[in-house]
Amino acid sequence: MLAFSRFFDSLAYCQGELINYSNIARDCGVDAKTVREYFHIMEDTLIGTLIFPYSGRKSRDLITQMPKFYMFDVGVGGYIAGRIIPDEKGEQFGRALEHFIYMELKAYSSYSGKDFDICYWRTKSGLEVDFVLGKGDVCIEVKGTDSIKPGDLKGIKAFVEDYRPVKAIVVCNEKEPRLSEEIYIAPWRNFLEKLWNGEIL
Numbered sequence: 001m002l003a004f005s006r007f008f009d010s011l012a013y014c015q016g017e018l019i020n021y022s023n024i025a026r027d028c029g030v031d032a033k034t035v036r037e038y039f040h041i042m043e044d045t046l047i048g049t050l051i052f053p054y055s056g057r058k059s060r061d062l063i064t065q066m067p068k069f070y071m072f073d074v075g076v077g078g079y080i081a082g083r084i085i086p087d088e089k090g091e092q093f094g095r096a097l098e099h100f101i102y103m104e105l106k107a108y109s110s111y112s113g114k115d116f117d118i119c120y121w122r123t124k125s126g127l128e129v130d131f132v133l134g135k136g137d138v139c140i141e142v143k144g145t146d147s148i149k150p151g152d153l154k155g156i157k158a159f160v161e162d163y164r165p166v167k168a169i170v171v172c173n174e175k176e177p178r179l180s181e182e183i184y185i186a187p188w189r190n191f192l193e194k195l196w197n198g199e200i201l
Helices: 002-014 021-028 032-044 074-081 090-111 150-163 188-196
Strands: 048-051 068-071 118-122 128-133 138-142 167-172 178-180 183-187
Touching: 002 021, 002 032, 002 068, 002 074, 021 032, 032 048, 048 118, 068 074, 068 090, 074 090, 090 118, 090 128, 090 138, 090 188, 128 150, 138 150, 150 167, 150 183, 167 188, 183 188
Parallel strands: 138 167, 167 183
Antiparallel strands: 048 068, 118 128, 128 138, 178 183
């Protein structure tokens, strides 16, 4: 029980992050296989879900094994992580927004009956896309900022270059939707409206 309690404490810093089973195992005083079992318990009891790397054609040096973990609820996840968000900006807001968008994607996948895959994509050099939907048809990057700059688009541009998805979207806190080349910059409320109207996938 002590090991599982330590494992639960570790969830405070691994939500939305790549899961390194060995590091968590060392912190909990158990082996990596046991930690994997703990995460399966989290999924089986609907406390959280794992998402895995997108396994499309590899043209870069990709992370292909490490999953990411999200709690079943943004508020609960924030409480466990000790997250305090006074304003809609900053790193903690960005983490919460990413978690929130994931929960909406997961809910829509289920309620719509489309049951599409939700993965992430990341290279070993650090280029990343938060969510890849279906068979790579849609890629989504979430940014907790009200001003998307060119540097914020590096990861999603790399994905577009390699996989040519039907839609490439940056969900953020800007006030108005716009296009940056072939990438749709979407205020998060605008994105959710389109998602639930069936216009994303």
